[in-house]
């Protein structure tokens with residue numbers, strides 16, 4: 020009804036309207052609005068260009084005088100034959116530029132540089148627009164996009180790098196990280212391989228690399244100039260403290276991952292496969308718009324839960340009286356969560372499972388309480404280890420709390436962010452760090468203890484924000500106490516009615 024009124028109303032008024040809009044301008048409006056609608060049907064909450072511009076300014080402020088920082092995009096990695104892995108940008112490159120395509124490099128100069136009539140303190144080289152390539156693989160930003168959408172005043176196509184007239188020998192320091200060792204020479208012109216080759220020529224890199232001082236003066240000057248250590252340190256100092264824009268995305272990634280855990284608790288049943296359990300989490304990630312998993316999902320039932328980075332996830336039946344350890348994280352707009360829950364496959368912890376689970380929980384709780392500004396970042400690990408050693412001794416799994424054992428073979432705390440193991444200095448907790456707390460106990464079959472403990476593997480992992488008011492657990496949406504998990508596993512699952520025809 021409303022539609023009919025709207026159309027007739029529009030026709031009646033059309034004559035009037037035409038006084039204001041010529042056919043040409045209406046056509047323009049139509050094309051413009053269609054283009055706009057197309058742009059708006061993509062996620063709009065990626066970091067804005069202002070974020071990346073400001074991060075470059077922060078890096079520039081930390082650079083030594085008369086220096087330049089150089090950062091390369093990630094290589095395209097081959098999966099098999101003519102199929103590549105889904106492209107993932109190098110986190111430092113993404114942090115500084117927002118560019119999500121391959122075959123690119125960025126220069127951030129401490130001081131202004133002038134070439135011809137252009138003065139600039141940063142320049143990006145990007146993939147050239149290419150009608151044929153874009154028909155197969157989708158739109159490229161190109162130089163215009165790098166300027167408009169990424170906010171680089173000076174941008175060039177990668178092919179122009181060779182003739183870029185900058186004399187690199189004038190810098191006291193050229194800062195970059197060691198080249199990745201899996202860069203391939205692809206069919207693409209001006210690919211990463213070519214860009215690195217040109218860069219090496221421009222900075223006389225091979226002279227150093229080959230350690231072949233044919234010209235002593237040039238060798239010594241170049242050696243002094245090239246610095247492949249400092250940039251990593253400077254980037255770590257920036258990235259280990261999250262900005263408010265980053266926290267929005269990281270919190271979203273963590274919430275989505277926690278909801279995945281909760282939905283899985285509801286959906287779990289003893290006949291499920293590890294693969295299906297993994298799929299439930301990953302379905303939730305996609306449902307909420309997360310683009311990737313932040314790392315290969317770990318879903319291990321029974322003894323598989325004792326393998327720290329078990330990623331086969333192919334046990335066809337999780338079993339009736341096992342624990343299942345699920346360590347997964349959604350990647351949302353580049354930021355990745357890292358959340359682990361361990362639950363009983365039949366909905367109820369056995370006596371032994373609960374004893375181990377509650378011990379890990381106690382260690383985790385005590386560790387989280389230490390996530391306070393100024394506390395040494397090793398402290399939660401020490402606290403957790405002490406509690407676990409004491410508990411294992413009390414349960415008779417180890418002889419005494421000082422006994423050497425292999426039941427807790429990893430640390431408890433790492434930064435998360437653009438990387439699941441984000442860079443950090445690991446000194447003292449500071450405001451707006453986001454760090455995991457993940458104690459665990461793993462007792463694989465054959466361990467030197469009573470058989471009743473065999474096959475129990477427990478890790479509980481939460482993502483903790485350090486604030487002025489103390490630790491904030493960002494993954495609380497995933498039930499964590501053993502009783503809360505058992506209660507959640509009684510809740511109905513939207514997946515219980517999801518039945519497919521049985522295939523042979």
Ligand code: GLY
Nearest residue numbers: 314346357457480
């Ligand atoms: N998911 C890997 C880790 O917990 O560090």
Ligand code: MN
Nearest residue numbers: 357455457480
């Ligand atoms: Mn972790």
Ligand code: MN
Nearest residue numbers: 346357358480
């Ligand atoms: Mn993890």
